[in-house]
Amino acid sequence: MSDVVARVGAIALTGLAGTGVLVEAALSNQLPGMAIIGLPDTALAEAKQRVRVATQQAGFGVSERFVTVNLSPAALPKQGSGFDLAIALAVVAASGGVPMERMRTTAHLGELGLDGGLRRPPGLLSAVLAARSLGFERVMVPEHCAREAALVPDIEVIAVGDLRGAAAWHRGEPEGWRQGPFGADVAELPDPVPDAVPDIAEVIGQPEAVEALVIAAAGRHHLxxxxxxxxxxxxxxxxxxxxxxxxxxxxxxxxxxxxxxxxxxxxxxxxxxxxxxxxxxxxxxxxxxxxxxxxxxxxxxxxxxxxxxxxxxxxxxxxxxxxxxxxxxxxxxxxxxxxxxxxxxxxxxxxxxxxxxxxxxxxxxxxxxxxxxxxxxxxxxxxxxxxxxxxxxxxxxxxxxxxxxxxxxxxxxxxxxxxxxQRVVAARERALERLRGTPWRVNAEVPGSWLRGPAARLPRADTAVLDHALSRGSLTMRGYDRALRVAWTLADLSGRERPGRSQLAQALALRGGAAA
CATH class of the missing domain: 3.40.50.300 (P-loop containing nucleotide triphosphate hydrolases)
Incomplete structure (x- = not known):
């Protein structure tokens, strides 16, 4: 086994959550081959074929040695092809092809093609966000998706077109890679054709239903x-x-x-x-x-x-x-x-x-x-x-x-x-001002304990219609709280400081299935 163990930074995604992974590689004098350990899935296990061919195409002579690649922490399941770039650089570094000074502080994200070119891995933006939160100084990504990585502030983005460019950056060579800002050479998406944009004006003869949609949008209520x-x-x-x-x-x-x-x-x-x-x-x-x-x-x-x-x-x-x-x-x-x-x-x-x-x-x-x-x-x-x-x-x-x-x-x-x-935005602004200092933004997020507490408690004379429905079993406690939320939304839409009896009665009617 070689005394050199290369260690390269990468990111493992589980849903949207990212975990730092250290890709370790070492060479040994056995029959040529590669083994990847550390709970890889099928796509990741197949990286050994992509890496061997890509490194050979890029001119790095590692195909005649046996390579052991470990993905640490070993107990964490890992999936996807986004580890290809990190594995390839670890293999090249273990053979002395590139220096390793900045490899652990850089998160390497990219899928390898057989010609050494790089492709975008799924979840690139989530991986860059995770890299920033995990303390990586920079991320290395395929050049064509550098703008996506640059959407995340406060982290340096290195864009490379292929494996040679990635190695060139680690060697300190001036060509084969780019550093931000990005976006000037990326074509913007064309604006949609106005006639193709959906509009509620296309709805014919349903004014009550349209108003119900406005209420749902203003408070983000389920419908x-x-x-x-x-x-x-x-x-x-x-x-x-x-x-x-x-x-x-x-x-x-x-x-x-x-x-x-x-x-x-x-x-x-x-x-x-x-x-x-x-x-x-x-x-x-x-x-x-x-x-x-x-x-x-x-x-x-x-x-x-x-x-x-x-x-x-x-x-x-x-x-x-x-x-x-x-x-x-x-x-x-x-x-x-x-x-x-x-x-x-x-x-x-x-x-x-x-x-x-x-x-x-x-x-x-x-x-x-x-x-x-x-x-x-x-x-x-x-x-x-x-x-x-x-x-x-x-x-x-x-x-x-x-x-x-x-x-x-x-x-x-x-x-x-x-x-x-415009009505919806105005109503949400009223709700946001009322909920300032709380963790909630819209009425649908407000818990019933707060609505029934000192901060937002309504007079018993106004809530009598809900109290009566609750007492006779036609409304559950969850339904009671949800009706209160709708009533507050109705008050926000009408510009009232707090809902009255009419808003509470309308909220109860809407919950029971108002005709449109």
């Missing part, structure tokens, strides 16, 4: 819509994100970190709230997240600080719907596996859409669309959404089909998303 096919439930749900204000700076970092787990490189932070609409055949893992060997964020995490829309909600498996209860309550998803434990963000606004019965015509005033479902069929269909999940929904909206007379209403009377977003 369910029940109505026959063709009533516009999907159209309304897809327009909700257009009413939401831009993400706060810390929310942009979280949303961008989640987006970076995909294949595409980011050229800027995610500013607008995300929108996810999984199909009703989706599995629990695809919705909640998880995986056997690697943690893959689900739709509830990808929609963090945005909207998760479940169309045809009763068609989703009962286990999938019930798995949403804990994320909706806590704003996080806890993934527990035999060797992996992590927490994923899931601060999401849930929107459910459902038909009133299997055929969709229950309660229709049109005799041509008479419902033919039996009471038992209706009961089973409604029961697919469990009581505990339904109790976490703040606004329950009944949506009816639009009549032909309403459809010809003057388009100028319908507000646009930009106009309604």
């Amino acid at each position: 369910s819509m029940i109505g026959p096919p063709g009533a516009g439930k999907t159209l309304l749900a897809t327009r909700l994100p257009t009413l939401l204000p831009d993400l706060a700076p810390d929310e942009q970092i979280v949303a961008s970190s989640i987006a970076s787990l995909g294949d595409g490189s980011l050229t800027g932070l995610v500013v607008r709230p995300p929108f996810e609409s999984p199909h009703h055949t989706a599995s629990a893992v695809s919705i909640i997240g998880g995986g056997a060997s690697a943690v893959i964020p689900g739709a509830v995490t990808r929609a963090c600080h945005g909207v998760l829309f479940l169309d045809e909600a009763p068609e989703f498996p009962r286990t999938v719907l019930d798995a949403l209860r804990q994320p909706l309550e806590n704003g996080v998803v806890e993934i527990h596996r035999a060797r992996i434990r992590t927490t994923l963000p899931a601060s999401v606004q849930l929107v459910l859409a459902a038909n009133p019965c299997p055929c969709g015509n229950a309660g229709s005033p049109d005799t041509a669309l008479e419902c033919r479902c039996s009471p038992l069929m209706r009961s089973r269909y409604e029961g697919r959404i469990s009581g505990p999940l339904a109790d976490r929904i703040d606004l329950r909206l009944s949506v009816r089909r639009v009549s032909s007379t309403i459809a010809v209403t003057d388009e100028r009377s319908r507000p646009t998303s930009a106009e309604l977003r």
Whole structure:
């Protein structure tokens, strides 16, 4: 075994959480080959083939020796191809090809091609954030995704095009690598065509439903819509994100970190709230997240600080719907596996859409669309959404089909998303001012103990309508608190200092399914 043991810094991602990894490499006089130890997954174990060919193509003569690569800490499961660059440099350094002075203080992130070129690893932005928090002085990344790494402030970014460039930087050579600032040579994404941008003005004849969306957006309340096919439930749900204000700076970092787990490189932070609409055949893992060997964020995490829309909600498996209860309550998803434990963000606004019965015509005033479902069929269909999940929904909206007379209403009377977003922003600013000094920003985050405490307690004469509903069992304590949150949102939208009896009564009506 060679006396030289090279040690190179890298980052292991588990979900969005990063852990520092020390890639150790040593050469020995055995038959040529390579072994990678330290709980690598299949993609990482295959790195030995990529590294051997890439180092040979780059002109580093290490293929005639046996290389042992250890990933420390050895007990931490590691996955993905993002360790390729660190492994290759460790192998080259062990053979004396490059100096090792700056290798431990630099996080090396990149996947190797067989020609020695570098490709972007998934989760690059999350890895750079982790590197900064772990105390690394700099990160080395593929050149074409340097702008994404540069989105993280207070850490030096070294951009290299291939393995030769990475070695050149460590040797102190002037060519083959770049150092920030980045972005001037990266083409900006074209602005979307105005006609292609969704707008709530496209919604025809549903003023009550549009107002309910404004309430949901202002307080970030969960919403369910029940109505026959063709009533516009999907159209309304897809327009909700257009009413939401831009993400706060810390929310942009979280949303961008989640987006970076995909294949595409980011050229800027995610500013607008995300929108996810999984199909009703989706599995629990695809919705909640998880995986056997690697943690893959689900739709509830990808929609963090945005909207998760479940169309045809009763068609989703009962286990999938019930798995949403804990994320909706806590704003996080806890993934527990035999060797992996992590927490994923899931601060999401849930929107459910459902038909009133299997055929969709229950309660229709049109005799041509008479419902033919039996009471038992209706009961089973409604029961697919469990009581505990339904109790976490703040606004329950009944949506009816639009009549032909309403459809010809003057388009100028319908507000646009930009106009309604101004109301939402103003209401959120009032809530933010009221909640200043607390860890909450919107009414949906405020716990009931605070709303019922000295800081926000309402007169008993005003809350009598909620107290009566609670006493006769038509409202749970959780529902009581959620109705209070909606009432505060109604007060913020109307410019009132605190909600009165009318806002509390309206909040209770919206929770019970106000007609639209």
